[in-house]
Amino acid sequence: MLTNKEVLSTLEMLKNEHLDVRTITLGISLLDCASDEPARFIEKASSKIGAVARNLVKVCDEVSVRYGIPIVNKRIAVSPIAVAACSCGPAQMVEVARALDRAAKGVGIDFIGGFSALVEKGFTSGDLALIEAIPEALAETEHVCSSINVASTRAGINMDAVYLMGKTIRKAAELTKDRDGIGCAKLCVFANIPEDIPFMAGAFLGVGEPDTVINVGVSGPGVVKKALDRAREANPGLDLGQISEIIKHTAFKVTKVGELIGRRVADGLGVPFGVVDLSLAPTPNVGDSVGEIFQSLGLGSIGVPGTTAALALINDAVKKGGAFASSYVGGLSGAFIPVSEDLNIAESARRGFLSLEKLEAMTSVCSVGLDMVALAGDTSAETLAAIIADEMAIGVINKKTTAARLIPVPGKKAGDKAQFGGLLGEATIIPVSGTDCSAGFISLGGRIPAPIHSLNN
């Protein structure tokens, strides 16, 4: 027998608080498709994806209907293409991207991640070929996402890679200048990238992962916000410790949804279950915002003094609640602060409450990084690289994942709006203090060594 509260509160979360499973991501290893002939690799990879993912959308829809929980996105993550297709040259890498795009369309999903490379210690020929192919690949495909790991706590920061990515981002923006540089919205640069992120654009299937796996990304910032509002209305005297408990309990509930749904989809596909990524991931829909949670905590807007402390509380409470709810937790697992995908965060940036410097500070306590940050179109490759380098340093020194998804919007400047559409939303371009002052440092190149505390054997 269920209690009234159990039934009614579940319905409330579904109908009015945007409770959903944000993504079910099917990981497919392409390492067994490796060939020294690019055309052969493409043929085998396309065939494997088509076969393994044939029923992904159907099974997700069935499970979604059975439990009444929307599964918003169905996605695929493949082995890092720089590894799986390492014998390809740049032009052939673009062909691989096109094949991945076709494969994604063929199975009816919206994004396929894994056009990726891991270069924290140095480059292979496959890595360089892939990176060179990125701007064209992302301009010519709709569904392909790319992530490049340029740093890790164990290896340090590959500054040559950082500089190269600065240049790559500029090229990617240039090739999609008619769409506000949307190519860059599908490209993330990482430090300490997890091998099982279900979210885009970072998703890829790490080398240590099984041949196929289901990873789940939950969400629910709206559920957290409503839970906080209700609790504070019922008891205005709640302190931050008690508020942390509420977020923890809510994160537990949201994560349990992901765990159940993920396991049922995995069973339905005959694929092992991997992890739940218990991230609070917002969308541009009203009431589905991480930024609003800050207001529920008594801050005028996300970005004002107190934001970093509040975010630290939220991120930690989410992890604690979620960790109890799931047998295997992975991916990014925390709070996302994407500047364009969250209506409230976008508005705060527009009103000047959320500077690049504040965002950078916040990334030291949250689980993602500088996400969907729109910059002036004339931002130099050196400045982009320097912004990325700062973000990588935060991740490397603090033994956490950080990332940068920067979009220099061609032809626009600070204060202008960039429109990416759909889930990617729209963003106001944020100013950078001190442009064209970093070239000397960036051009030094080399690798910033791993920090001493990585020597923990």
Place this chain on the structure above:
Amino acid sequence: MSKVIVSVVGHDRPGIIAAVSRVLFLNGCNIEDVSQSILQTEFAGVFIASLPKSLSARELSRRLCEELDPMGLSVLLRQMESTGVWEPPPSEPFVITTMGPDRPGLVAGITELLAGFGVNISNLKAVFRGGDDPHENTMIYEVDIPVAVDQNSFREALYKRGGELDLDVSLQHREIFEAIHRV
């Protein structure tokens, strides 16, 4: 030993179960199972009791009425037969909720559909809060849907009936409620 099922209905207040169980005890009966509900001002209780050989069901019924009628309680007693018992087919537990403005025919309309598909209701609760907000009126049906029933047809028919009754209907497997709220 024969078994009987006794139902007792009347205004709720302390002492009802005490009165019933006292009669059963004094007459050598053993209560094997009991359940109760309180709806608005009214109590309803159901007891399964085993009777000693020396006591007939008719006599027990007479003694219960003698004790409980003056208290304003109605008693119905039936022999529990082991024949003619319905055997549930393999089923899965689902939860149906309906939300909408209250009017006659809502329960009849939904339950007629459930019966037509061979769906059994294991628990039913009404959450009527009155007022102008139709969302305040919710019915929660915990049901067992036989695995042989085609889910899509059932769902379609249920939503259609909901539409006819101006109800917002949901149908979800019970697991999701347990997953969210129980450790």
